[in-house]
Amino acid sequence: MTTSNLTKSLRLTTVAVVSAAVLTALPSGAAVAAEQGHGGAWRGAWATSVQQPAAPFAPNWSTDGFSDHTVRQVVRVTTGGTKARIELSNRYGTTPLKITGATVARTAEGGAVQAGSARQLSFGGARSVTVPAGGTIFSDGVPFTVEALESVTVTLYLAEQTGPATFHHFAGATSYRAKGDHRSDDSGSAFTETSTSWYYLSGVEVSGGQAPRRNGIVTFGDSITDGVGGTNDADNRYPDELAERLAAAGKPRSVLNHGIGGNQVTNDWEWAGEKAVARFKKDVLTERGVGTVVLLEGINDFGGSTFPSGGTPEVSVDELIQGHRSLIRQAHAKGIKVIGATLTPVKGSFYDTPAIEAKRDAFNAWVRTSGAYDAVVDFDRAVADPADPDRILPAYDSGDHLHPGDAGYKAMAEALDIDAL
Structure with a gap:
C-alpha cells in the first residue's frame, strides 16, 4: 500500500x-x-x-x-x-x-x-x-x-x-x-x-559461476517488501540489504523481490495486483533454485476497506490467517521453506485506527506463536519505537508512519537470521 x-x-x-x-x-x-x-x-x-x-x-x-x-x-x-x-x-x-x-x-x-x-x-x-x-x-x-x-x-x-x-x-x-x-x-x-x-x-536469470544449489530466497509481500519509502535508485529495499548481508558474508545468494505495493493476501485490487493466494504460484513457484520464501503481507487486507473510494471488502484476522496457511501449503508442496514475518507498526499513518491496530496485534501474536511457519522474523519489533511500540522508530520512518525508510529497511534485513535462510 x-x-x-x-x-x-x-x-x-x-x-x-x-x-x-x-x-x-x-x-x-x-x-x-x-x-x-x-x-x-x-x-x-x-x-x-x-x-x-x-x-x-x-x-x-x-x-x-x-x-x-x-x-x-x-x-x-x-x-x-x-x-x-x-x-x-x-x-x-x-x-x-x-x-x-x-x-x-x-x-x-x-x-x-x-x-x-x-x-x-x-x-x-x-x-x-x-x-x-x-x-x-x-x-x-x-x-x-x-x-x-x-x-x-x-x-x-x-x-x-x-x-x-x-x-x-x-x-x-x-x-x-x-x-x-x-x-x-x-x-x-x-x-x-x-x-x-x-x-x-x-x-x-544467470547460469555458471558457481555450483547450482537450491538456496535462492524470495521475499514476498506488499509495498514494504517492494521498498516504497526508500530512496529511488539506491537499492535500499530490505531484500537488497539482505542480498548485501549475504554477499558481505562471502555467501552471495539469489534474493528475488516479489513485493507489490498495495497488494493483499485475500483480495484482488485493480491497481495493486492479484491477491497473493492466486499470484503466489505464478510469481514464486515458477522461480528456479528457490528454497526459502519470506512472507510479509496483510496490513492492506486490514486497511483496504477504509479507502473512501475503490476500497476492498473487510478482512478478519481469521481470514488473513487462512490466507497465510494457503501460501504456506503452496510453498511446502514444492519443498520451499517459509519464514513468516510480523506486520510492522502503523501508528500515525492513514491505517491508524483502533480496529486495524487490534487486528494487527492479534495477527502478529498468531505469527509468533502458531508454529505454522518454518521460522519467524519479527519485523514489527525490529523497527518499532521502544518508547511507543505501535509506532515506527522515527529514525526508521520514511515519513508516512507506515513505510520504513532506508535505515528501517536495513534494520529489517538485519533482523533476519541468515542461518534460518
Whole structure:
C-alpha cells in the first residue's frame, strides 16, 4: 500500500515463438535441458512481480503503452554468473506483444551503458519475438559475466504499437525512454523521458559461476517488501540489504523481490495486483533454485476497506490467517521453506485506527506463536519505537508512519537470521 503523494526487424516463425514461450510450461523431465545454461542450471538473479496497467497516483507509461520506442531499464542482480537471459511478460496484455529487439549491457550513468558492453539478445535464434497475450518468454542465453550486486541495463525496442503494458508500478528505480531505435546506443542522450516503473521485464536469470544449489530466497509481500519509502535508485529495499548481508558474508545468494505495493493476501485490487493466494504460484513457484520464501503481507487486507473510494471488502484476522496457511501449503508442496514475518507498526499513518491496530496485534501474536511457519522474523519489533511500540522508530520512518525508510529497511534485513535462510 502507498499514499497518494507517492506518487521488442526479423520476422519470427511460429515455431520460434512457441519454443521461446513455452519454456516455463515444459514438463519437469523435458524442461531440464531447456533450463541448463553454460556451467549449470539457470537461477534467478533479479525478479519483479508484474501488474495490469494502471495509474492510480500519477501518470506512467503502462496505460498508453509504446510505439516506436526504446525502453531502457536498470536492475541490480543479487547473484553472479557467466551467462544471462531475460524474462519478459505480457501477462496482462490483451494483444500479442512484438519485441523488435533487445540488448543487455553493463550499466553506466543514468540511461547510458558501458561502451562495447551491449549484447544483442535472441529468442529461439531470432532477434525479434512475439509474446502472446497472457504469455511469458525467456530470451536465449548470452555469454555475459556478471557479479553479485552488479547493475545491468536491459534495453527493449518496441517498433509497433503495444497497447497498454504489463508492468511493475513501484520500481524504486529510474527507467528511460527514447523515440526510435536506440537499443545499441552506449550514450543515454536520446533517453529524454523517465519513469519509476518497470515495463514487460520480469526477470534476469544467470547460469555458471558457481555450483547450482537450491538456496535462492524470495521475499514476498506488499509495498514494504517492494521498498516504497526508500530512496529511488539506491537499492535500499530490505531484500537488497539482505542480498548485501549475504554477499558481505562471502555467501552471495539469489534474493528475488516479489513485493507489490498495495497488494493483499485475500483480495484482488485493480491497481495493486492479484491477491497473493492466486499470484503466489505464478510469481514464486515458477522461480528456479528457490528454497526459502519470506512472507510479509496483510496490513492492506486490514486497511483496504477504509479507502473512501475503490476500497476492498473487510478482512478478519481469521481470514488473513487462512490466507497465510494457503501460501504456506503452496510453498511446502514444492519443498520451499517459509519464514513468516510480523506486520510492522502503523501508528500515525492513514491505517491508524483502533480496529486495524487490534487486528494487527492479534495477527502478529498468531505469527509468533502458531508454529505454522518454518521460522519467524519479527519485523514489527525490529523497527518499532521502544518508547511507543505501535509506532515506527522515527529514525526508521520514511515519513508516512507506515513505510520504513532506508535505515528501517536495513534494520529489517538485519533482523533476519541468515542461518534460518
